[in-house]
Amino acid sequence: MISTLGRFSLMLALGIALYGAFASVLGARRNRPALIESGRSAAFVVLGLASFAVLLMEAALVGRDFSIRYVARNGSLGTPLFYTIIALWGALEGSILLWIWILALMTVLAVVIEGRRNRELMPYATATLLSISAFFLFLAAFPANPFAPLFPPPADGRGPNPLLQNHPLMAIPPPCLYAGYVGWSVPYAFAMAAMIKGRLGGEWIRTVRRWSIVAWGFLTVGIILGGWWSYEVLGWGGYWAWDPVENASLLPWLTGTAFLHSVMIQERRQMLKVWNLALIITTFALTIFGTFLTRSGILSSVHAFSESTIGPLFLVFIGVILFVSFGLLVYRSDGLKAEGDIDSLVSRESAFLMNNLMLLGFAFAVFLGTLFPLLSEAVRGVKVSVGEPFFNKVNVPIGLVLIFLMGVGPLIAWRRASFESLRRNFSIPLLMAFLVTGLTSFLGVRELYPLLAFGLGVFAAATVIQEFFRGVRTRRRITGEAYLVAVSNLTRRSRRRYGGLIVHLGVVLVVIGITASTVFKLEKEVTLQRGESLRLGRYQVRFDDLAGWHEPHRFVVEGTFTVFNANRKVAEMRPSKRFYPSEQQPIGTVDVRSTPREDLYLILSSFTRDGASATLKMMIRPLVMWIWIGGAVMALGALVAIWPDRRVVATEVSKERVAWQAGRS
């Protein structure tokens, strides 16, 4: 029943998406408002059908209907309700269903929010979005059907992969990443519409500004939470391994970040039109490429939980996207002449150009490093991987330059920066950077890169704080507001600018967290008898007990360790191993004690069967928590930047403008 109904609704949605795309284009070309209107309605119907399919799937999962293969594979009678619900995105077919639903939702939002302002572009954007939907609906209706039946139905399902039901955090990163991936479809759709219509000015750029920040924000949160999940669940003590799936999510983030910066040059100076179109096409293609990498299984990864045969279809789809989009770009290249020009190398334009170059270099290195095993096998017939050393060697210096630019970009003047303005804006941050670098080297940091990372991080953070401080001071002088009021009003008057600055602050926190937790990491592995202790850093860890017990869906062996800091008991930690019935091998579950200063990370590596001794891996990683906090700050900044503007009273606007300009000089 559910099987037939589900598949039918997906096929119906596929037909309607195709119709809607066709009707929108035809309506716009022949100037038939009724056809455009019916294309618009198609978007709503697709969302309705996709929602219905998702609900059906959830009903099947929660109702444990094992006559559906997906449910039999990813659900079981013993699986708790929470993990049963999120099993929707535990494997390939369900993920595609979720993807379809998010895309349908974004399409409707785009139609509703942007439809009135963009009468000319909207039909083509709708058509593009519905065409993308059609591709994924085709996947779900045919090769990756989530509603495929299973006969005879088994008495019990296999349950989700244990790694996916070991931690509640699993609930968030995949939907966030999908929203981040899918979100880029909207800017891409408007770029396509602009190229088709030949309206290549600032119109599409203004329309997609917010959408790209939304997509970027989701992607950021998804990446950071993915790292957190890896850190808490995979139990190897790290958060980022330059794994293909991680890289796949980083690639569109990098090109998307480049786009967010380079559109500002187009808005301000009417330059880089081709560049921006190329960036948004690349970013969108990379989101599809990311899904392909995650789901095709051509590269082995710790995050890839499914392999299937839909890989070639993705490649064809990416090929079509690139061919059509860049074909249009070449066709329209005449209308894309820059109206402005670079005046000086010491200007915001050139800082942004440099930033773009660096971000693309970073992305290219990640792309190459990820695909290198495939490339070398195809070209030379030998399997070669480049792994972590390559990424670190290449991307750390690029990253450092980017942090420097992150400090320079927002404050340097457009067109041509005078020496006086440079001195005014950068002397305090530079001084702070030198002080901190001196201090950290005095404290014993000797390597160049960590010193630079701390110094440049402080430089970038200081420019942001100085900028806020000057703005607030000026406001207070003029309006006499309290500090907090002044900060909030300042931010509200220029959300995008101050939101961006907050994001930069978050990036600095992430960079400092990564640097400190990598450079000052302590690690030790030993076998302890009951009562014995292990000392590492400030901590002493005593092995107290080892016990095993049954839970409904698993068997747990847990060690109890008491943690002392300078002879004072600070915590009791319980790393464990969990045995799932469907798996022959246990899943290690780490215990992490996080403080702002450092994380203490315990892994129960192995134990003797009488419970008398246990092998413990212990790690101390300073400032890890600041990576997650930095991620939250970045998300906050994005939120500030997209927050809808309220109606602003005219007089206040003019007053504000004066204050703002005085503050910036």
Place this chain on the structure above:
Amino acid sequence: MSSKQKLLLGAIVVAAALGYLIYGGIREAAVYYITPTELKEKGTSAADRSFRLGGVVVPGSITWEPKTIQLAFRLTDGKEQVEVRHIGSPPDLFKEGAGAIVEGRYAGANLFVASTILAKHSEEYRPPQEGQVQAKELYRSLIKPREASR
């Protein structure tokens, strides 16, 4: 020279630097995948070089010394076997007869010193084979049961 030319020149210099960085990085960090047979064929020329060695863990070859946390086992591709040593616990998914990839250095004399062991995880479900004890049964019998109320 106009600003535009200067900018273009600057961009070319930067792009070249990035290219050089990437090229150097690949040359330095490239690690070859190799099978036990290929390693044997290379013989002494492979000594003291880094590789990724992939194969299947030979059943009955695992020795694990908890006291010194030393792990030793043999990897095979069906034809040749290579002795592997590692300091540290075996990863959770590591077991006899399963695939594993080890990263490290070939010390010569058929001995590979691994710095990392990657056990291959498979999503596909395999029903327990006949005569194979369920993992949980194994451990339940060996560890004193504790109240599940906790």
